[in-house]
Amino acid sequence: MRDRSGGTQVTLKKGVADPALFALLAELPRESVIDVTGTVRKSEKSNRGVELFPDRIDVLTRAGVPLPLGVVDKVSADLDTRLNHRVLDLRKPEVRAIFEVRTALLAGFRDAFLDRGFLEIETPKILRAGAEGGATLFAVDYFGSPAYLAQSPQLYKQMLIGAGFERVFEIAPAFRAEPSDTVRHLTEFGSLDAEIGYIDGVEDVRRILEEVLAAAIDSARRRLAGWANPFAPRLPEVRTPFPRIPFASAERWLGRAGAGIDFGTEDEKAIGEWAVKEHGNPFYYLIDFPTSTKERTFYAQRQDADPSRTWYFDLDYRGTEIVSGGSREHRLDRVISNLKSAGLDPASFEGYLEAFRFGMPPHGGWGLGVDRLVMVLLGLGNVREARLFPRDRYRLDP
Numbered sequence: 068m069r070d071r072s073g074g075t076q077v078t079l080k081k082g083v084a085d086p087a088l089f090a091l092l093a094e095l096p097r098e099s100v101i102d103v104t105g106t107v108r109k110s111e112k113s114n115r116g117v118e119l120f121p122d123r124i125d126v127l128t129r130a131g132v133p134l135p136l137g138v139v140d141k142v143s144a145d146l147d148t149r150l151n152h153r154v155l156d157l158r159k160p161e162v163r164a165i166f167e168v169r170t171a172l173l174a175g176f177r178d179a180f181l182d183r184g185f186l187e188i189e190t191p192k193i194l195r196a197g198a199e200g201g202a203t204l205f206a207v208d209y210f211g212s213p214a215y216l217a218q219s220p221q222l223y224k225q226m227l228i229g230a231g232f233e234r235v236f237e238i239a240p241a242f243r244a245e246p247s248d249t250v251r252h253l254t255e256f257g258s259l260d261a262e263i264g265y266i267d268g269v270e271d272v273r274r275i276l277e278e279v280l281a282a283a284i285d286s287a288r289r290r291l292a293g294w295a296n297p298f299a300p301r302l303p304e305v306r307t308p309f310p311r312i313p314f315a316s317a318e319r320w321l322g323r324a325g326a327g328i329d330f331g332t333e334d335e336k337a338i339g340e341w342a343v344k345e346h347g348n349p350f351y352y353l354i355d356f357p358t359s360t361k362e363r364t365f366y367a368q369r370q371d372a373d374p375s376r377t378w379y380f381d382l383d384y385r386g387t388e389i390v391s392g393g394s395r396e397h398r399l400d401r402v403i404s405n406l407k408s409a410g411l412d413p414a415s416f417e418g419y420l421e422a423f424r425f426g427m428p429p430h431g432g433w434g435l436g437v438d439r440l441v442m443v444l445l446g447l448g449n450v451r452e453a454r455l456f457p458r459d460r461y462r463l464d465p
């Protein structure tokens with residue numbers, strides 16, 4: 068018998084227990100839900116140190132047969148089969164343990180943010196315009212007008228800096244019509260966003276990010292130790308500050324100095340191996356992305372000394388990007404000219420631009436992929452394992 072606390076052995080003794088109980092359990096399908104009343108006795112024989120000798124067993128619901136996915140079987144099904152029958156899959160203690168880690172990490176992040184004066188925000192997920200490029204927008208028919216699912220809370224978290232909230236964070240789904248079928252892309256993912264006002268340059272953002280991340284992982288490790296979670300020992304001791312690797316150095320190391328093109332998955336892996344060996348830290352920042360990469364986004368602040376470089380950065384863990392962030396352009400005229408050079412119509416961003424028109428502090432922040440963080444920390448092979456009901460190009464069920 069199993070519940071969230073683990074397994075309990077239910078024992079029927081021949082000649083002692085009611086024969087009707089034998090008959091009942093012999094024909095009851097596995098995974099049925101039962102209510103057992105009886106006597107608990109100390110026992111050396113069971114893992115839990117006790118056995119339950121029943122006087123009465125009520126069947127609350129009978130499970131159907133055959134089970135499409137074994138719950139206690141040792142043989143493991145492939146990921147697709149598991150995800151097709153996710154409710155049964157999630158009954159496995161080792162799968163549930165992933166979501167205990169996720170819960171503990173998010174609780175750790177919330178505590179770390181609250182300790183630092185951040186307000187928790189919830190921003191709209193149905194939008195008039197996207198912030199992260201047209202290629203991955205999901206269109207919605209909004210009572211006959213076009214609208215889009217939010218790719219990130221980017222514009223709204225910045226607007227709340229304009230509202231004087233000064234430090235905000237959000238933990239919510241983000242949507243990307245991501246056509247590629249990879250182990251690290253979902254079409255709906257957990258995004259942990261922060262935005263900070265009155266920064267004195269992008270270093271302030273990186274410093275707060277590494278502090279918050281270290282505090283969250285530390286707190287998760289402590290909490291999970293009390294829950295006897297098998298993954299707790301996998302959470303690393305986080306050593307800060309993380310190394311800062313300029314984009315240009317990583318490019319030089321890849322043997323394509325000055326190319327100014329985005330790092331692909333294989334590039335990121337290669338950079339990861341080099342960076343971890345060089346700096347001895349699984350976490351490292353890639354900083355100062357040029358405007359020729361995806362980080363040319365209109366809200367990224369350009370460097371005064373070299374406008375072909377932004378103050379944008381990524382945080383990677385052993386070759387996988389888990390965070391992007393940077394300082395933002397807070398001067399209205401430059402935001403408008405960045406929008407125009409990105410081929411976007413400032414008129415579609417009026418609500419956003421108004422926040423800049425009446426006083427906007429210098430600010431910056433980041434977006435962290437929660438599913439990716441759980442994947443890399445636990446060494447899972449696929450980001451889908453870190454999400455309860457993942458969505459991808461081919462999966463909309465269950």
Ligand code: AMO
Nearest residue numbers: 219221245252253256389390391392432433434436
């Ligand atoms: P970016 O687009 O880099 O930045 O996203 C931030 C982080 O979100 C995660 N992520 C994803 N995870 C799973 N599936 C996806 N399809 C996916 N896309 C992104 C990654 C990534 O590092 N507005 C900026 C953030 C900012 O500047 O504050 C943004 O969205 O872990």
